Amino acid sequence: MEFDLPVAPLFRPIDVAPAYQKVADAIEREIVNGRIKPGDPIGTEHDLVRQFGVNRSTIREGIRVLEEGGLIRRDSSRRLHACLPRYSKLASRLSRALVLHEVTFRELYEASMTLEVASIEGAVERATEENIAELAGNLARSEAVVGDAAMLAECDAEFHVLVAKASQNRVLQLAREPAAQLFYPTTEMIVTGVAEGGPRLVAAHRHLIDAIRRRDREAGVLWTRRHLQDWRRGFEKIASLDRSVEHMYMEHAQAARRR
Amino acid sequence: MEFDLPVAPLFRPIDVAPAYQKVADAIEREIVNGRIKPGDPIGTEHDLVRQFGVNRSTIREGIRVLEEGGLIRRDSSRRLHACLPRYSKLASRLSRALVLHEVTFRELYEASMTLEVASIEGAVERATEENIAELAGNLARSEAVVGDAAMLAECDAEFHVLVAKASQNRVLQLAREPAAQLFYPTTEMIVTGVAEGGPRLVAAHRHLIDAIRRRDREAGVLWTRRHLQDWRRGFEKIASLDRSVEHMYMEHAQAARRR
């Protein structure tokens, strides 16, 4: 599309990617197409130097690219191995992007309404006993910390991760994560600011688990909606929905990014 | 959460992040909190060497991290400047992750049903004249290439990006992108394999634009559903919905990743 050639081109544009990029691409290819499986060790830097025939600095730049992309990690002993990118890490990149694009809480709210409703529908339909047990465990912890806004907000975030997990739909799990990460910091503020916030939040969770147990889709959707509307009402007491996420996010970004 | 300390810890874990990471974090912080605005130039590598007081190799490793994260880019002259992470680039990272997690087309289908319906609802409600013009332009191009499966698939992908854009909800735009990127390669196969595929696809687009124009939410949702169900029926003629995305994706991954 870049330049329309009037005749069939004789030559393909030659590949001028820098060496570190080629190193990264080569390793990525091996991981993506399965020749290197998650968990498999990649050689040491020196091994890669020998294999690719480039300088160690070049190898290291390539490694940084893959590390940031979540495809490889260093274990405790700092040895390299392939790994499955973790949703929460990838999502935090997206959250950051959303912040930079100055999305508003209205957009966040609308999208989350859709995504969380879809999650609960999946969970109602397909949650396993184990999923339900995890949710119940989370609920118990929430009840124990209902007075502590920070802890409760953390539990709330985890609860919704668990619901999404119970939906058995990983695409949904991933899709909801960026928005959810941006929600999280505000939940704490709301629970702090609104007297009835904590108990209502826990009550909603209880109803949601109940709906999943009874495979009652209507109830699940209803309580998810209410839960989010509660959030919205609480939020609007502090700020406008049309406010950009930027300010509120900043205070919490650093802490969150340290996985 | 990593290790529960029984008493209040006396010491914070000391910060042992490597220097290149600190460089990346420092620059990232400046960008995220707005002191460096998208488009602003970052200094040359040599400048950064002076400012951070570390070696150029170290600086370069830090730069790779930020580049991969989409926070900085090099323009034509390869000078560094801050930039807004682009959705499609971030999403391709997510798509890759989904592939590695071996998600099935069923998950993809279910999630997309939710996300595309939400997009059209937003579009019906808030599409501007400009959005509609873009969609109409896309439709015209689709009609022109209805016989060419590859081109038509490309138009289809773009059409849905435009619908999401018309929803004015960037969170949704971002959330749908990973799944959409994985859909794209299959559309071509389906249009090739199913005789009526192309015309039906274009017809659906026409109805969707019409629904947006008339602000007819019901029609929008209905045709989005039909459109996706068409995809599903077509797909099931080639393969099972429970098949993992992995195989089909591989052939198209490289081409797509070269932006």
Added chain:
DNA sequence: CTCTGTCCCTTTGTCCGACAAAGCTAGAGC
């Protein structure tokens, strides 16, 4: 025998210095 401290080798993180290629800049020449 298990545990512990030590020594050595490997690996990583960082630094230094160097050079070719490509971009940019400014002055020479018209």
Added chain:
DNA sequence: GCTCTAGCTTTGTCGGACAAAGGGACAGAG
């Protein structure tokens, strides 16, 4: 005023170097 070239700048890559930390083998203490 315009073009062209020479020189400076910047990037991508290279080679080599070294300190710090990890891991393993091995000897000695309990």
